[in-house]
Amino acid sequence: MSLLVQKYGGTSVGTPERIKAVAERVKKSVDSGNQVVVVVSAMSGETNRLITLASDISQKPKPREMDVLVSTGEQVTIALLCMALSEIGQDARSYTGAQAGIRTDKSHNKARITDINTERVLADLNAGRVVVIAGFQGINDDGDVTTLGRGGSDTSAVAMAAALKADECQIYTDVDGVYTTDPRVVPNARKLDKITFEEMLEMASLGSKVLQIRAVEFAGKYNVTLRVLSSFEDGEGTLITTDDEENPLEQALISGIAFNRDEAQITVIGVPDTPGIAHSIVGPVADANVEVDMIVQNISGDKVTDFTFTVNRIDYDQTCEIVEQLAQDLGAANMSGRTDIAKVSVVGVGMRSHAGIASKMFGCLAKEAINILMISTSEIKISVLIDEKYLELAVRTLHETFELSDRRGEPAPE
Amino acid sequence: MSLLVQKYGGTSVGTPERIKAVAERVKKSVDSGNQVVVVVSAMSGETNRLITLASDISQKPKPREMDVLVSTGEQVTIALLCMALSEIGQDARSYTGAQAGIRTDKSHNKARITDINTERVLADLNAGRVVVIAGFQGINDDGDVTTLGRGGSDTSAVAMAAALKADECQIYTDVDGVYTTDPRVVPNARKLDKITFEEMLEMASLGSKVLQIRAVEFAGKYNVTLRVLSSFEDGEGTLITTDDEENPLEQALISGIAFNRDEAQITVIGVPDTPGIAHSIVGPVADANVEVDMIVQNISGDKVTDFTFTVNRIDYDQTCEIVEQLAQDLGAANMSGRTDIAKVSVVGVGMRSHAGIASKMFGCLAKEAINILMISTSEIKISVLIDEKYLELAVRTLHETFELSDRRGEPAPE
Numbered sequence: 001m002s003l004l005v006q007k008y009g010g011t012s013v014g015t016p017e018r019i020k021a022v023a024e025r026v027k028k029s030v031d032s033g034n035q036v037v038v039v040v041s042a043m044s045g046e047t048n049r050l051i052t053l054a055s056d057i058s059q060k061p062k063p064r065e066m067d068v069l070v071s072t073g074e075q076v077t078i079a080l081l082c083m084a085l086s087e088i089g090q091d092a093r094s095y096t097g098a099q100a101g102i103r104t105d106k107s108h109n110k111a112r113i114t115d116i117n118t119e120r121v122l123a124d125l126n127a128g129r130v131v132v133i134a135g136f137q138g139i140n141d142d143g144d145v146t147t148l149g150r151g152g153s154d155t156s157a158v159a160m161a162a163a164l165k166a167d168e169c170q171i172y173t174d175v176d177g178v179y180t181t182d183p184r185v186v187p188n189a190r191k192l193d194k195i196t197f198e199e200m201l202e203m204a205s206l207g208s209k210v211l212q213i214r215a216v217e218f219a220g221k222y223n224v225t226l227r228v229l230s231s232f233e234d235g236e237g238t239l240i241t242t243d244d245e246e247n248p249l250e251q252a253l254i255s256g257i258a259f260n261r262d263e264a265q266i267t268v269i270g271v272p273d274t275p276g277i278a279h280s281i282v283g284p285v286a287d288a289n290v291e292v293d294m295i296v297q298n299i300s301g302d303k304v305t306d307f308t309f310t311v312n313r314i315d316y317d318q319t320c321e322i323v324e325q326l327a328q329d330l331g332a333a334n335m336s337g338r339t340d341i342a343k344v345s346v347v348g349v350g351m352r353s354h355a356g357i358a359s360k361m362f363g364c365l366a367k368e369a370i371n372i373l374m375i376s377t378s379e380i381k382i383s384v385l386i387d388e389k390y391l392e393l394a395v396r397t398l399h400e401t402f403e404l405s406d407r408r409g410e411p412a413p414e
Numbered sequence: 415m416s417l418l419v420q421k422y423g424g425t426s427v428g429t430p431e432r433i434k435a436v437a438e439r440v441k442k443s444v445d446s447g448n449q450v451v452v453v454v455s456a457m458s459g460e461t462n463r464l465i466t467l468a469s470d471i472s473q474k475p476k477p478r479e480m481d482v483l484v485s486t487g488e489q490v491t492i493a494l495l496c497m498a499l500s501e502i503g504q505d506a507r508s509y510t511g512a513q514a515g516i517r518t519d520k521s522h523n524k525a526r527i528t529d530i531n532t533e534r535v536l537a538d539l540n541a542g543r544v545v546v547i548a549g550f551q552g553i554n555d556d557g558d559v560t561t562l563g564r565g566g567s568d569t570s571a572v573a574m575a576a577a578l579k580a581d582e583c584q585i586y587t588d589v590d591g592v593y594t595t596d597p598r599v600v601p602n603a604r605k606l607d608k609i610t611f612e613e614m615l616e617m618a619s620l621g622s623k624v625l626q627i628r629a630v631e632f633a634g635k636y637n638v639t640l641r642v643l644s645s646f647e648d649g650e651g652t653l654i655t656t657d658d659e660e661n662p663l664e665q666a667l668i669s670g671i672a673f674n675r676d677e678a679q680i681t682v683i684g685v686p687d688t689p690g691i692a693h694s695i696v697g698p699v700a701d702a703n704v705e706v707d708m709i710v711q712n713i714s715g716d717k718v719t720d721f722t723f724t725v726n727r728i729d730y731d732q733t734c735e736i737v738e739q740l741a742q743d744l745g746a747a748n749m750s751g752r753t754d755i756a757k758v759s760v761v762g763v764g765m766r767s768h769a770g771i772a773s774k775m776f777g778c779l780a781k782e783a784i785n786i787l788m789i790s791t792s793e794i795k796i797s798v799l800i801d802e803k804y805l806e807l808a809v810r811t812l813h814e815t816f817e818l819s820d821r822r823g824e825p826a827p828e
Binding site for chain 2: 062
């Protein structure tokens with residue numbers, strides 16, 4: 001008997017009919033001899049409906065009250081799914097985040113899970129019940145409802161899988177797996193059967209929106225076997241697992257081309273090149289709960305340097321305010337920023353042992369006359385910042401260059 | 415400084431605009447030097463929306479899951495009202511029933527409040543905050559969400575007022591007070607300035623739907639001063655208070671004509687007339703959480719008797735099932751029942767010291783040729799069961815006979 005945690009997103013539970021279909025799918029897993037914990041999102045559209053109600057009342061609602069408001073979305077889904085399960089003869093019980101023992105820190109709207117008390121959930125599983133848990137939410141030490149931020153239901157599922165030592169955490173979504181890049185940009189993008197946590201992490205953080213990045217981090221950290229699959233059609237999906245050096249997952253150097261339009265770039269110009277300068281810029285930004293993505297600092301001759309970083313576009317205005325003040329305090333010459341940029345990355349564990357990937361990437365972009373604004377690299381990815389208008393062109397040409405396309409769809413050679 | 419508990423129903427918080435208006439009203443109370451606890455219902459339409467979602471999935475959803483589902487309605491309102499209060503500079507904090515310390519028994523959908531821990535609420539009041547509490551809901555000893563049944567927000571408000579020893583519990587609604595009867599049936603029904611708890615209890619239980627009966631019981635029991643008033647216009651509303659013999663509230667014999675269409679009648683025919691027979695019929699019905707209203711048993715000559723009682727119409731089918739089995743077990747001859755009936759009552763503390771009210775009532779109905787199916791009396795009310803089709807006629811003629819009309823609207827005598 002395996003213990004599975006299954007997560008169904010907003011589209012998968014978007015209507016009563018779809019909730020019934022999810023119930024059937026869950027029951028099939030139980031009938032195959034598994035114990036099943038289900039984590040659900042709000043019905044698609046519901047969170048936006050609630051946010052609209054709030055914005056009709058206040059332009060800047062208190063984070064605590066936003067959490068009280070939007071957490072009702074998942075609560076509706078857990079009740080409805082339990083009803084659908086009962087209806088087909090499967091005993092089930094719903095839990096809000098708080099009831100499921102999901103404790104978080106106090107950071108409203110962006111809380112992090114600190115601890116999970118699985119006692120009640122385990123008791124129900126052992127009594128033969130399916131447990132249905134509201135994703136995206138928890139409770140803090142004050143007894144207040146918190147939310148993990150949008151998309152946080154994935155994190156709830158993985159954290160619950162880790163706490164329960166589940167055999168597999170299955171993320172059901174509206175796509176049938178992880179692709180080499182977004183099929184809306186490159187129609188013959190190929191579905192990957194397997195991918196490593198590290199690659200998935202780079203893919204997710206760079207904008208392949210199949211999985212929330214924090215969920216993948218969590219899964220990697222606690223060794224939770226993760227699988228992304230479709231809630232609308234049968235299939236094996238994509239398995240996300242550790243990189244086993246004995247049995248390399250795939251021969252490919254590169255697993256995929258990721259991209260992200262939601263970036264904004266900020267540069268502090270002519271900042272004194274002294275130790276601790278990076279921290280004194282990034283620290284206050286992080287303290288404001290803004291996630292910094294790329295960071296580049298160039299060597300400079302004249303005891304001053306330029307410090308550039310990127311943040312999510314929605315955090316751009318807030319970050320500019322913070323940095324303007326910082327620039328003044330640090331005696332920087334100036335600051336600049338722009339939002340009409342995009343990030344493109346090639347990702348793959350294979351590049352570790354192969355030189356020349358960067359050169360191939362830059363050459364390919366140069367051939368199309370796409371200017372590179374900023375470069376950042378890690379062990380398994382190379383990211384470049386470019387003008388947003390060149391994004392699709394860059395993704396398509398890189399996908400072609402690294403031979404990632406699915407050839408099955410093409411006519412057989414005569 | 416007074417401590418007020420204000421309750422706003424679904425119509426009063428039906429749109430973001432109305433929620434803002436409630437916030438203004440609350441702030442005005444605070445600015446007048448009061449501490450204010452607000453209890454709210456779900457936005458009008460919301461509970462029905464949720465119930466429809468459930469019925470799309472299951473014809474008989476589990477009570478536990480219904481509570482998880484519908485309790486989200488009030489949770490949405492508390493968050494939105496707190497946002498509206500913050501927006502106009504009034505610090506406020508929302509609490510679900512569970513967070514407000516409202517503990518109930520385990521009877522899902524029809525739970526009763528057992529205890530309120532006011533610690534967190536008092537701390538917030540003392541810190542100068544308005545506390546906004548989700549009505550209609552609580553938490554049981556298993557940590558599960560419970561609801562008090564429809565309209566239960568009134569009970570939440572009164573229970574909270576009792577626990578906090580509030581100076582007044584103000585029930586804001588879409589009418590401006592308690593009337594001598596339903597103005598939709600008798601257009602010149604008169605608003606009462608004051609009414610006793612006992613009268614209000616009889617009025618409420620008999621179908622004047624301004625206040626939930628349990629709320630009035632609670633208020634009477636714990637001596638909570640209650641006031642019904644309009645959330646749309648200013649005014650003093652109707653004060654509901656104890657009957658002070660020194661200062662009689664009003665001179666009138668009769669305060670109002672109440673009525674109820676939601677009744678169904680069940681008779682057990684030819685049941686052996688032995689001690690304990692009433693309990694052996696009513697007991698199992700009550701055990702099924704069905705509320706029994708009128709009970710009549712007639713003296714019978716032949717060691718058998720007919721036992722008749724009424725229940726809410728929605729409980730009719732369930733009750734019939736129970737009673738059919740009982741009738742068999744008790745050796746009764748038969749059972750019968752009907753749902754096309756209505757109850758009309760005259761209510762007033764004044765009748766205690768005056769004879770002839772019953773005679774006047776029966777005479778008035780006889781004059782209109784309305785047949786009386788069943789009679790039941792208490793110290794301060796006389797109720798009759800009649801054919802539903804005569805209901806409006808009976809109410810109008812009784813209202814006239816007991817001179818309850820508001821004469822102000824009539825043309826002055828020439």
